[in-house]
Amino acid sequence: MKYISTRGGAAPQEFCDILLGGLAPDGGLYLPESYPQVADQLQEWRGLSYAELAFRILSLFITDIPAADLKAICDKTYTAQTYRWSRDPAKAGDIVPLTTLEPDFHLLELSNGPTLAFKDMAMQLLGNLFEYVLDRRGETINILGATSGDTGSAAEYAMRGKHNVRVFMLSPEGKMSAFQRAQMYSLPDANIFNIAVRGMFDDAQDIVKAVSNDAEFKAKYKIGAVNSINWARVAAQIVYYFKGYFEATRHNAEKVAFCVPSGNFGNICAGHIARMMGLPIARLVLATNENDVLDEFFRSGIYRPRTTAETHITSSPSMDISKASNFERFIFDVVGRDAATVRQLWSKVDTGGSFSLADGPFAARLPEYGFVSGRSSHADRLATIRDIWARYGLMIDTHTADGVKVAQEHRLAGLPMIVLETAQAVKFAETIREALGRDPVRPVELEGIESLPQKVEVVDAALAQVKDIIVRHC
Ligand SMILES: *Cc1c(COP(=O)(O)O)cnc(C)c1O
Secondary structure, eight states: OOEEETTSOSOOBOHHHHHSOOSOTTSOOEEESSOOOOGGGHHHHTTOOHHHHHHHHHHHHOOSSOHHHHHHHHHHHSOTTTTOOOSSGGGGGGSSOEEEEETTEEEEEOOOSTTSBTHHHHHHHHHHHHHHHHHHHTOOEEEEEEOSSHHHHHHHHHHTTOTTEEEEEEEETTOSOHHHHHHHHTOOOTTEEEEEEESOHHHHHHHHHHHHHOHHHHHHTTEEOOOTTOHHHHHHHHHHHHHHHHHHOSSTTOOEEEEEEOSSSHHHHHHHHHHHTTOOEEEEEEEEOSOOHHHHHHHHSEEOOOOGGGOOOOSSGGGOOSSOTTHHHHHHHHTTTOHHHHHHHHHHHTTTOOEEOSSSTTTTTGGGGOEEEEEOOHHHHHHHHHHHHHHHOOOOOHHHHHHHHHHHHTOOTTOOEEEEEOBOGGGGHHHHHHHHSSOOOOOGGGTTGGGSOOOOEEEESOHHHHHHHHHHHO
């Protein structure tokens, strides 16, 4: 399998060659040359363990790692021990257990990994793939990132203790919850460096960008990233759409709908690809919060990214995006994989503009992809958390609540709806208290993590100070 850029200006590459990089050199995103067709394999795949299913699916996309090695990586990644924080501990072996709320309405638990959010599903695989490829090549990488919560901790838990990998993670000092700080800063591993920046998330992000723009420093210190445009993350996420489908259906003639709380379009992009591969998905329901750029697109055909200043700070913060970084992959398919069209559309996006597919040649094609959408507000979130608690005695997090709210608006009789549960309630305690007047339930092993010793260096929002830390530890 070779990978091509959505902007058409990069030579086709193998999987391991794009694994450690970010954007393609022409500014586009990598996608497989074609989507493997698997409708004939569904019968054989139904009933496989998660690790085995991951191996079968990833084998179609990763053809430059020997099968036995890829199998070992999948087995090591998807264990009941790593994904043990299930609501029902007896189901931890399922990796992504399905909770049925009522006939044809389910939650797929994707947040049972070490940081209690769905990003662990892909990031844990990435950690093992990085270690494998770097060992094989005798190379090292220094991952530099900025986080306001979920991504940074998922990256640290995935990369902790891995050979040839160091993680330098910037976070805004004092802006994360005590639980989030404890999750990240209490990691004792020698290859994890937490850097708290006196400033806001954007200040931290600007420093990361400045380092990435310094070609000499970047090359000398082998700076890399693990952001959501990484193809391997999208590939890993395809697996749980298959698993969820098998759990919610009895035979392969049945169709389902998935509802996905969305921000950067990474998670639902994997659902789109699963559907393109032949998984019987009738509907992909995209849920946003008050930052409704994507809901606007699926309702109007107009994609109008917002500026950071226009982005609302909400109680489902991992969906607070103004520009959906993976969206270009979907549009590449919609425009018939014509890179020239993508270049033309993104020449507007990259200069702060917008585009419309509402009229013109692609308007008729858009509905063929099965997408519908909706948005949710803080009040909706509170009402949904209360409703699910009252009716089923289940506590859901704020992002999942956005999904449940929008899923309910798009249910069709006889079509099973699977809402992806993207985080656990304990991560968003403040909103849970507001909704339910009580603290969220917390896995026993995580009691008291706030009082563990923490390892973090505090710096000004100054490029030189961050570079100095990297230089000192390399
Ligand atoms: C990252 C994240 C999302 C959004 O996922 P995208 O892939 O960016 O669309 C939703 N919920 C939670 C809890 C997340 O951490």
